[in-house]
Amino acid sequence: MAFPQTPLDVRTELQIGGVWTDVTADVYTRDPITITRGSADEATSSEPSSCSLTLNNRAGRYSPRNPMSPYYGAIGRNTPIRVSVPGPESYLQLQGAPGSYARTPDAAALDITGDLDLRVEATADWYKAANQTLIGKWVSVGNQRSYMLRIEAGQLILNWSPDGTVAYFFAGQPLPMLPRRAALRATLDVNNGAGGCTMVLYWAPSLAGPWTQVGDTMTLTGVTSIYSGTAPLEVAPVQGTGWLPMAGQVHRAEVRSGIGGTVVASPDLRALAPGTTSWADTAGRTWTLTGAEISSRQYRFYGEVSSWPSRWDVSGKDVWVPVDASGPTRRMGQGKKALDSTLRRRIPSDPSLIAYWPMEDDSEATVAYSPVPGVAPLTLTGVELGADDSLGGASTVAKIGSPATLRGRVPRATTQGWQVEWVYNLPVLPALQTEIMRVSVAGSAMRTAVVYASTSGIRIEAQDSAGEVINFALYSNTQAIADFWGRWNRLAIYTSDNGGGSTRLYASWRDIAANSRYYATTNFSGVQGAVTEVSGAWGSATADMLLGHIAVFSIPAATGASSPPGSNIFAGADDGFNGETALARLTRLAAEEAAQVSLSVRGEDALTPSERLGPQRPAVFLDLVEEAADTDGGILYERRDVLGALEYRDRQSLYNQPVALDLDYLAPGEVPPPLEPTEDDQKLRNDVTVSRIGGSSARSVLESGPLSVQPPPVGVGPYDESVSLSLYSDNQPEPIAQWRRHLGTWDEARYPVISVWLHAAPHLIAAVLRMDIGDRLTITRLPSWLPPGLVDQLMRGYTEVLGVYEWGLAMNCSPARPWTVAVLEDPVIGRADTExxxxxxxxxxxxxxxxxxxxxxxxxxxxxxxxxxxxxxxxxxxxxxxxxxxxxxxxxxxxxxxxxxxxxxxxxxxxxxxxxxxxxxxxx
Missing domain, CATH: 2.40.30 (Elongation Factor Tu (Ef-tu); domain 3)
Structure with missing residues (x-):
C-alpha cells in the first residue's frame, strides 16, 4: 500500500437493484468520511454504528424521487452502503452458499490413501451454528467421499471414508477461543502401529504455526484407509449432504500426503491480484472460482442510508446530499413489537401441526383465538383468560372455574395417528376420578380418548361410539401421581401403531422443571384414526387449574410400549428455555429471526460456558439480545464487514487477551495528542447488588481500601449500583455482584480516547485492520509524568476518519488489566497473593x-x-x-x-x- 504518498483508496458502494455499485467518484473529498462504531464506555451494548459522507448530486442521481436519475426507484429508505480500503494482502471471499467455492480437478497426487494432513487459514465465524465445510475431496452423489475438514457450532471435525460410501468422522472437539483469523489443522494416522488409527486436531494463529492441539487425541480400533475417488479438491466443498461451504475469507490452505509430509495442494491467496479467477499453486494444482472472488478490500463500514436530504447553495451550482448511514440496530430500535412467548413462537413451526390455541388472549376475551388458518376459536365457559403468567414459556395462561367447559373443533387429517398436547398446573389432586381432558376421534373403533386423575392414579381410557370403555390403563406409581399436580406439566394424549391391526394409546405427563416423564398406556384393536375435537368439562375438583397452548398434531408416536410423542416441539420452549447459556440463546434467537438480523457469537467452550439465563419472556428482539449480553457481561456490537449483522463477544473472550495493537508513545503518528488519562469516578461502583429476576439478590461491598465505601480520606464513600438480570439460579447473583464490584473498583486511570494516525504510521495499518471491538492495545515508552509500565486498554469503540491523505482512529478505551484472570499453574497470573x-x-x-x-x-x-x-x-x-x-x-x-x-x-x-x-x- 503506497499510502500516504498517494491518495488513500477509499471505496464507497451502494447496493442498487441488488448489485453493489461503486459511487466513489461522487463522494466529495472536501468532507472526510467519518465512521463511528462501538460504545464510548464500558457498556455491554454499543450504540448504532454510523457513517457520514457527502455525495455530489449536481446530476440529481441521489434524489430518489427524480425520474431522470439512473437510480430512480432503486434507492430510498435503508439503501445498503459499504465503505472499504485496500488491505495488505488478498484473500478468497466465500459467501457460505452452495455456489461459492474454489476447485481444482482430481489428480493422482490428491488421491491420498494413507496418512493425511489438512490445513486451512481463514477468517470466519468459527462458532456459527451451521455446518461449514473448509476443504476436502468429498462428493456425496455417486459415493465419491474421500476426506474433508469442517466446523460446526464451534467444533472442529475431520471426515474421511475408506470406501467412498461410509463416512467416518472425528467430532466432539470444541474449539478454544479463536481470533477471527486463525488456522485449523487435522491429521489422520491410518495405521498407528498398535492396531488402530489416530486423529489429532490443532489450531494456530496462522499456517506458519505454532500449532496447539485441540481436545484429546482420538484413537479408533482397527487400521483404516482413505478412498481414492474422482471428486475434485475444493476449498469449501459444496456437495456434502446437508452441509454448507464456509462463509468468510480463506487466506491459504494445504493438503499434505503424510503427517507433515509432501504438499500436494497449496492454494495461497495472499499475493494474487484482486479479480483473479484462475491460478496455479506451488504444488502444480490449477484452481478456478465459482461464485467467489479474490479481493483485497477491507470493509470499515456496512450500513443503511435511511434518508436522502438534498442540499444546494444559492447559486444552484453546488448540489449535494449529506449521507448519514447507520447500522441495523438503529432500524431495529424503531420497532417496539414484542416477540411472542417461546411456546407461541415455537409450536407453529412444527409441520405436523393441524390445530393450535395458545390461550394467551386478554382477560376480556370470550373465545381463544387460533393462529392456524382454518381453525375456529376455542369456545369457553367459566374459563378466565389472561389469568396467570408464572410459566416461563407462556405470556399468560387461562384459569379453570367451577363449572367450566372448553371445546375446539379440529380439521380432520387424512393420515393415521395423532397427538394432543398442552401445558397445565393442577393445584390439587382430586380424591375421586376426575376428567382432565378428552379427545374425539374419527375413523377408528375408539371414538374418544379421556384422561382422568385421582389420588388413586392417572387413568387413560379408550371409549367407543356409545361411550363404553374399550380398554384402559391406571398408572398408580406414587412418584408419578405426586408429579402430576402442584407444578407446571405438559400432558400429551397420543397414539402409535401397535402392530397386528391394533393401536396403542398413551397419556404422558412431563414435569417441566425437572423434565421427568411418566406415561400410562393401553391398546385396542383397530386403526389410530384422526382427531376431530378436544374438549373438557370441569367442576369443583379441578377449580383453579391453569392450562394453555393446546396443540394438535397429525403425527403418531413410533411403535413401542414406551415411545415418547411423535412431536417434541414443546421441549425447551415450555419453560422459556430456562437455563440455556447466553450464547445458546443468542444463537437460537438469531436462527429464529434470521430475516431481521444476522447475529454471530464469539466464545463459549466446554470448560467455560457463558452465563446461564432465566426464562425468555415476551420482549422486543433487540431487548432480548441485550438482556443476554447484560447478564453474561460481554460486548454486543454491529459488525463492520457484513450487512445487517451483529456480533456478541462473550465475557470469557475478553479474559487474558494477547495484544492486538502495540503502540509506541515516542513513534511518530502512533499516539498523537491528546493522550489524557482521567482519574474520575465515572465508572466507580463499590456497593453492587445483583438480583435474579423472579429470584433472590446478592450484594458485594468493598469495605476497605482507597476506593472503599468508607468516607474520605480512608475511602471514597458509597457508590452503589443495583441491577436485575435474567439468571437461571439463585447461586448466580453473588459471583456476578463480586465481579461487577471488581470492575467498578479497579484502581487505575482511564484513557477515554487513544488516537492513532495511520497516515503518519502506515506500518500499523495491517494491525488496525485486524482489530475489532473488545480487542486489547498497549502503549510503551510513556513520558515520565505518567505512571511506569504499559498503558493497557480494551478498545470499546472508535471514530474513524478517512480522507484523501488522512486516516485516523480515535479509540474509546477502558482498562484491560481487570480482565487478566488466573490460569492454573501459570507462573505469573496463577500465583496467589497474601492477604x-x-x-x-x-x-x-x-x-x-x-x-x-x-x-x-x-x-x-x-x-x-x-x-x-x-x-x-x-x-x-x-x-x-x-x-x-x-x-x-x-x-x-x-x-x-x-x-x-x-x-x-x-x-x-x-x-x-x-x-x-x-x-x-x-x-x-
Whole structure:
C-alpha cells in the first residue's frame, strides 16, 4: 500500500437493484468520511454504528424521487452502503452458499490413501451454528467421499471414508477461543502401529504455526484407509449432504500426503491480484472460482442510508446530499413489537401441526383465538383468560372455574395417528376420578380418548361410539401421581401403531422443571384414526387449574410400549428455555429471526460456558439480545464487514487477551495528542447488588481500601449500583455482584480516547485492520509524568476518519488489566497473593535486602521450600522489584530483590504495603 504518498483508496458502494455499485467518484473529498462504531464506555451494548459522507448530486442521481436519475426507484429508505480500503494482502471471499467455492480437478497426487494432513487459514465465524465445510475431496452423489475438514457450532471435525460410501468422522472437539483469523489443522494416522488409527486436531494463529492441539487425541480400533475417488479438491466443498461451504475469507490452505509430509495442494491467496479467477499453486494444482472472488478490500463500514436530504447553495451550482448511514440496530430500535412467548413462537413451526390455541388472549376475551388458518376459536365457559403468567414459556395462561367447559373443533387429517398436547398446573389432586381432558376421534373403533386423575392414579381410557370403555390403563406409581399436580406439566394424549391391526394409546405427563416423564398406556384393536375435537368439562375438583397452548398434531408416536410423542416441539420452549447459556440463546434467537438480523457469537467452550439465563419472556428482539449480553457481561456490537449483522463477544473472550495493537508513545503518528488519562469516578461502583429476576439478590461491598465505601480520606464513600438480570439460579447473583464490584473498583486511570494516525504510521495499518471491538492495545515508552509500565486498554469503540491523505482512529478505551484472570499453574497470573503484607522497616533507594511483615493470611513461601517459584515480581510504593529469594519461617521474612523492574527506584518507608505485581484474580 503506497499510502500516504498517494491518495488513500477509499471505496464507497451502494447496493442498487441488488448489485453493489461503486459511487466513489461522487463522494466529495472536501468532507472526510467519518465512521463511528462501538460504545464510548464500558457498556455491554454499543450504540448504532454510523457513517457520514457527502455525495455530489449536481446530476440529481441521489434524489430518489427524480425520474431522470439512473437510480430512480432503486434507492430510498435503508439503501445498503459499504465503505472499504485496500488491505495488505488478498484473500478468497466465500459467501457460505452452495455456489461459492474454489476447485481444482482430481489428480493422482490428491488421491491420498494413507496418512493425511489438512490445513486451512481463514477468517470466519468459527462458532456459527451451521455446518461449514473448509476443504476436502468429498462428493456425496455417486459415493465419491474421500476426506474433508469442517466446523460446526464451534467444533472442529475431520471426515474421511475408506470406501467412498461410509463416512467416518472425528467430532466432539470444541474449539478454544479463536481470533477471527486463525488456522485449523487435522491429521489422520491410518495405521498407528498398535492396531488402530489416530486423529489429532490443532489450531494456530496462522499456517506458519505454532500449532496447539485441540481436545484429546482420538484413537479408533482397527487400521483404516482413505478412498481414492474422482471428486475434485475444493476449498469449501459444496456437495456434502446437508452441509454448507464456509462463509468468510480463506487466506491459504494445504493438503499434505503424510503427517507433515509432501504438499500436494497449496492454494495461497495472499499475493494474487484482486479479480483473479484462475491460478496455479506451488504444488502444480490449477484452481478456478465459482461464485467467489479474490479481493483485497477491507470493509470499515456496512450500513443503511435511511434518508436522502438534498442540499444546494444559492447559486444552484453546488448540489449535494449529506449521507448519514447507520447500522441495523438503529432500524431495529424503531420497532417496539414484542416477540411472542417461546411456546407461541415455537409450536407453529412444527409441520405436523393441524390445530393450535395458545390461550394467551386478554382477560376480556370470550373465545381463544387460533393462529392456524382454518381453525375456529376455542369456545369457553367459566374459563378466565389472561389469568396467570408464572410459566416461563407462556405470556399468560387461562384459569379453570367451577363449572367450566372448553371445546375446539379440529380439521380432520387424512393420515393415521395423532397427538394432543398442552401445558397445565393442577393445584390439587382430586380424591375421586376426575376428567382432565378428552379427545374425539374419527375413523377408528375408539371414538374418544379421556384422561382422568385421582389420588388413586392417572387413568387413560379408550371409549367407543356409545361411550363404553374399550380398554384402559391406571398408572398408580406414587412418584408419578405426586408429579402430576402442584407444578407446571405438559400432558400429551397420543397414539402409535401397535402392530397386528391394533393401536396403542398413551397419556404422558412431563414435569417441566425437572423434565421427568411418566406415561400410562393401553391398546385396542383397530386403526389410530384422526382427531376431530378436544374438549373438557370441569367442576369443583379441578377449580383453579391453569392450562394453555393446546396443540394438535397429525403425527403418531413410533411403535413401542414406551415411545415418547411423535412431536417434541414443546421441549425447551415450555419453560422459556430456562437455563440455556447466553450464547445458546443468542444463537437460537438469531436462527429464529434470521430475516431481521444476522447475529454471530464469539466464545463459549466446554470448560467455560457463558452465563446461564432465566426464562425468555415476551420482549422486543433487540431487548432480548441485550438482556443476554447484560447478564453474561460481554460486548454486543454491529459488525463492520457484513450487512445487517451483529456480533456478541462473550465475557470469557475478553479474559487474558494477547495484544492486538502495540503502540509506541515516542513513534511518530502512533499516539498523537491528546493522550489524557482521567482519574474520575465515572465508572466507580463499590456497593453492587445483583438480583435474579423472579429470584433472590446478592450484594458485594468493598469495605476497605482507597476506593472503599468508607468516607474520605480512608475511602471514597458509597457508590452503589443495583441491577436485575435474567439468571437461571439463585447461586448466580453473588459471583456476578463480586465481579461487577471488581470492575467498578479497579484502581487505575482511564484513557477515554487513544488516537492513532495511520497516515503518519502506515506500518500499523495491517494491525488496525485486524482489530475489532473488545480487542486489547498497549502503549510503551510513556513520558515520565505518567505512571511506569504499559498503558493497557480494551478498545470499546472508535471514530474513524478517512480522507484523501488522512486516516485516523480515535479509540474509546477502558482498562484491560481487570480482565487478566488466573490460569492454573501459570507462573505469573496463577500465583496467589497474601492477604496483607508491608515493609517491616524502611529501605533505602539501593537496598536489595528487605524485611517484609505479613499482617494477614499465610506467609510467603521461601526459596528453600519452593525454589521453582522464583523469581517473581512484587510492587511496593509504586516501585516494581524482582524477588529472587525469600528466607524466614515467621514474620517478618527477608526478601532479596532486584530493584527498578519498572524503571523506578526510591526509598520506601516502614509500613508501605507490598503485594504481587500480578496477583491471581479469579474469573467470574
Amino acid at each position: 496483607g503484607s508491608q515493609l517491616a522497616s524502611a529501605v533505602s533507594a539501593s537496598a536489595t535486602s528487605w524485611s517484609v511483615a505479613v499482617n494477614a493470611g499465610q506467609l510467603w513461601f521461601t526459596t528453600a521450600t519452593r525454589p521453582a517459584e522464583f523469581p517473581f515480581s512484587v510492587t511496593c510504593g509504586g516501585e516494581e522489584v524482582t524477588v529472587t529469594a525469600i528466607t524466614g519461617t515467621s514474620s517478618p521474612q527477608t526478601f532479596t530483590v532486584t530493584r527498578a523492574a519498572n524503571g523506578i527506584t526510591k526509598a520506601q518507608a516502614a509500613g508501605t504495603p507490598l503485594s504481587l505485581t500480578n496477583p491471581m484474580r479469579l474469573a467470574l
